[in-house]
Amino acid sequence: xxxxxxxxxxxxxxxxxxxxxxxxxxxxxxxxxxxxxxxxxxxxxxxxxxxxxxxxxxxxxxxxxxxxxxxxxxxxxxxxxxxxxxxxxxxxxxxxxxxxxxxxxxxxxxxxxxxxxxxxxxxxxxxxxxxxxxxxxxxxxxxxxxxxxxxxxxxxxxxxxxxxxxxxxxxxxxxxxxxxxxxxxxxxxxxxxxxxxxxxxxxxxxxxxxxxxxxxxxxxxxxxxxxxxxxxxxxxxxxxxxxxxxxxxxxxxxxxxxxxxxxxxxxxxxxxxxxxxxxxxxxxxxxxxxxxxxxxxxxxxxxxxxxxxxxxxxxxxxxxxxxxxxxxxxxxxxxxxxxxxxxxxxxxxxxxxxxxxxxxxxxxxxxxxxxxxxxxxxxxxxxxxxxxxxxxxxxxxxxxxxxxxxxxxxxxxxxxxxxxxxxxxxxxxxxxxxxxxxxxxxxxxxxxxxxxxxxxxxxxxxxxxxxxxxxxxxxxxxxxxxxxxxxxxxxxxxxxxxxxxxxxxxxxxxxxxxxxxxxxx
Numbered sequence: 001x002x003x004x005x006x007x008x009x010x011x012x013x014x015x016x017x018x019x020x021x022x023x024x025x026x027x028x029x030x031x032x033x034x035x036x037x038x039x040x041x042x043x044x045x046x047x048x049x050x051x052x053x054x055x056x057x058x059x060x061x062x063x064x065x066x067x068x069x070x071x072x073x074x075x076x077x078x079x080x081x082x083x084x085x086x087x088x089x090x091x092x093x094x095x096x097x098x099x100x101x102x103x104x105x106x107x108x109x110x111x112x113x114x115x116x117x118x119x120x121x122x123x124x125x126x127x128x129x130x131x132x133x134x135x136x137x138x139x140x141x142x143x144x145x146x147x148x149x150x151x152x153x154x155x156x157x158x159x160x161x162x163x164x165x166x167x168x169x170x171x172x173x174x175x176x177x178x179x180x181x182x183x184x185x186x187x188x189x190x191x192x193x194x195x196x197x198x199x200x201x202x203x204x205x206x207x208x209x210x211x212x213x214x215x216x217x218x219x220x221x222x223x224x225x226x227x228x229x230x231x232x233x234x235x236x237x238x239x240x241x242x243x244x245x246x247x248x249x250x251x252x253x254x255x256x257x258x259x260x261x262x263x264x265x266x267x268x269x270x271x272x273x274x275x276x277x278x279x280x281x282x283x284x285x286x287x288x289x290x291x292x293x294x295x296x297x298x299x300x301x302x303x304x305x306x307x308x309x310x311x312x313x314x315x316x317x318x319x320x321x322x323x324x325x326x327x328x329x330x331x332x333x334x335x336x337x338x339x340x341x342x343x344x345x346x347x348x349x350x351x352x353x354x355x356x357x358x359x360x361x362x363x364x365x366x367x368x369x370x371x372x373x374x375x376x377x378x379x380x381x382x383x384x385x386x387x388x389x390x391x392x393x394x395x396x397x398x399x400x401x402x403x404x405x406x407x408x409x410x411x412x413x414x415x416x417x418x419x420x421x422x423x424x425x426x427x428x429x430x431x432x433x434x435x436x437x438x439x440x441x442x443x444x445x446x447x448x449x450x451x452x453x454x455x456x457x458x459x460x461x462x463x464x465x466x467x468x469x470x471x472x473x474x475x476x477x478x479x480x481x482x483x484x485x486x487x488x489x490x491x492x493x494x495x496x497x498x499x500x501x502x503x504x505x506x507x508x509x510x511x512x513x514x515x516x517x518x519x520x521x
Contacts, residue, residue, distance in 0.1 A: 071341030072334065079110070079313035080423040082135045082182050088468040090429055091194035094488070096436035097461075099198040101379045103372050103398040103430040106187065107407050108223040109180025110424045112171035113307040117299070119292050120319035123311050127171035129178050136178075137185045143229045150225075152237035156244040162218050164225055176219040179313075181226045183425035188230020190468070191429075201232060201397050205239065209393055211375075213243040213250070214401040223425070224401030231397075248405050251367035257516035259507070263360035267351070274350050275343065284339040291330045292321055305340050308332065313424075352417050361412035362503050366512045368400075369413065373499045376432045376492060380460050383434060411466070413503065415476030419466055431463040433489060461489035477502065 091099065116122050126133070131140050147164040166176045195201070201209060212228060214220045221242070228235060247255050275281065289299040311318055320331035351357050375395055381387065382394045400406075407422040437458055464472045472478050477498035478490035501510060509515035 069345060071338045071345060074345065074420075075309060075312055075337075075341055078309070078421065078423045080183060080425055081313065082137075082179065082186055086186060086190060086468070088190045088194050089470045090191055090431065090465055090468065091198060092470075093433050093463075094435075097489075098383075098434045098436070099195065099200055100383055100432040100434055100460075101376065101394075101396045101398075102191070102195065102200060102432075103375060103400075104191070104227075105368075105400045105402055105407060105410065105428045106184065106223060106227055107402060107404055107422045107424065107426040108176065108217070108219040109183040109226070110177045110313060111180055111219050111310075112173060112175045112177060113310045114174045115303045115306050116173070117292070117302050117304050117307050117319060118294055119321060120307075123171075123307065123314065123316050125171045125177060125310075125314060125316075127166040127168045127175045127177055129165060129181060133178060135182045137182045139185050139189070139230060139233060140182065142233065143181070143185060143226065146229060146234060147225065149237050154241040156242065158216055159214070159221060159242055159244050162216070162221050164222065166218070166222060174217070174219060176222045177314075180219065180223060180424065184223045184226035185230040187425055187427055188227040188232075190230075192231045192233075205232075205396075206393055207239045207241065209396050210240065211243070211395045211398040212240065212401075213245050213399070215245050215248055215403065217403075220401040220403065224399055227401070228399060231399075245400070245402075248403050249364050249368070249409070250371075250400055250402065250406060251364075252371070254367040254370075254512070257363050257512075259516050259518065259520075260360055260363035262520065263356055263363065267354075267356040267360055270350070270354055270356060271347060274347055278343050278346070280339055281343045284336050288332055288336055291332060292319075304332070305337075305344075308337050308340075312337070348421070357409075358412050358417060359507050361409035362506055363512070363515055364409040365413040366499070366503070368406075368410065369499045369503075370512075372398075372430055373496055376430075376460075376462070377496070379432060380434075380492070385437070385458060414464065415479065416466065416471055416474055418474075419471065423467075426467055427465075429463075429465040431465070432492065433461040433463065435459045435461070460492035462492045462495045463489065 090102070093099070112125060112127065113123070129140060129144055130136075137143075144165060150164045166178070166181070168175060171177065212224060214224045224242070228240075245252070249255065285296050285299055288304065289296040292299065308318060310316075318332040318334070318337070320329040322328070323330050375398065379394045379396065404422050407426060407428060410428060411417070411419050411422070435458060462472065462478075463470060464475055472490045473481060475490075477494045481490050481494070504510055504512070504515050507515045509518065
């Protein structure tokens with residue numbers, strides 16, 4: 001019992017540490033360069049945000065050898081306001097390839113701040129849902145009605161006690177907003193359109209075909225339900241089990257890893273040293289604290305960037321305080337906000353240079369990646385030629401509703417360290433594909449000169465997508481794959497080798513157990 005209590009204490013403390021580090025990491029955005037799939041009817045100007053934002057294009061990776069990123073435009077991208085054309089490369093493959101499964105991790109949608117700035121009014125945002133308030137979505141009313149039937153579903157404890165919809169007219173701290181719900185209704189609808197021709201999840205799907213999991217926060221549970229409804233409108237509650245992940249790392253029973261915690265502690269020390277050496281940042285905090293009549297340490301403890309980002313995303317003015325009796329006010333400024341954002345961008349560059357976080361990420365995300373690989377293997381076996389499928393089938397669709405502190409290490413572990421910080425409602429998708437079987441008597445295509453031989457019948461491949469863009473060939477396990485070959489997809493075996501062995505070379509180990517429990521020095 002003592003050992004179990006000690007373990008639970010470590011989990012709680014670790015979760016708090018992850019929450020703190022996530023808020024001090026930079027907020028980068030992703031840039032769609034792919035074809036238009038869906039367009040929202042309203043523009044950014046409707047929300048008090050510059051209309052030019054509605055026309056901005058975003059890339060997965062920053063363009064090299066260009067000007068330094070603008071902290072303000074990067075922050076607007078982080079908001080992910082659902083006002084622009086959206087795109088999705090999910091579901092794309094060479095002709096006649098079969099999609100066997102899709103595993104999706106999402107970050108929760110737009111939320112109310114987790115912290116408030118002392119001596120200032122909290123942002124006035126309504127967290128109830130209404131189609132008369134923007135942003136809205138054609139499915140919003142039906143989604144609200146369907147959530148009323150949630151008692152028919154199966155809920156792992158403690159999820160059944162969490163509201164299925166945000167419901168406070170004055171948002172509570174960390175609560176999902178209507179913007180967050182709409183973001184994930186759109187996400188789910190995008191994937192519904194992308195996968196419907198593949199019949200990935202037929203209308204008569206069985207309970208085992210779908211796996212849904214979430215942390216115990218209302219914003220992740222509600223985001224997951226909005227996504228699922230967009231993906232499968234009016235889904236049958238009686239077939240659905242919503243599972244609880246008590247760790248933000250989604251590590252299940254494999255969370256104990258002392259080496260991972262050491263890397264995180266070293267990373268936090270690096271982050272602290274960089275922050276305190278930034279004299280412009282320190283001057284900015286002093287000026288902000290003086291404006292509000294606070295001690296500098298009080299302002300730092302309130303993590304003002306969280307509240308200011310919320311105001312920026314919702315078109316709400318930065319906080320002001322009265323000055324004297326003349327009715328004049330002193331306000332926090334966009335210039336001060338830009339300094340904090342600039343330091344976060346600098347921190348991201350230094351984080352990649354030092355490499356401590358990448359080592360942490362490898363160990364943090366191994367349990368999730370290993371589970372992803374295992375599910376793919378099971379689905380592949382179930383689809384082997386001549387094999388009797390398992391009764392009830394395998395999981396063809398997995399949805400994990402998570403946080404930035406889940407998705408940041410996932411991207412890093414995959415080798416996508418140059419990818420922009422997960423915006424609100426970001427998504428990472430793992431797709432499993434199978435090549436077509438050549439019909440007897442049908443001649444095989446010959447590879448052209450200089451190309452590799454054509455892929456074998458029934459081979460398995462993986463695609464990884466981030467916010468709708470295919471990033472497979474940016475991953476560590478498929479970066480060296482010859483995309484000029486006659487087979488442009490990444491073999492699944494590359495991913496399996498990476499997860500089961502190769503990823504541990506970064507920490508001079510050959511297995512998760514060795515990497516976690518080997519004594520330092």
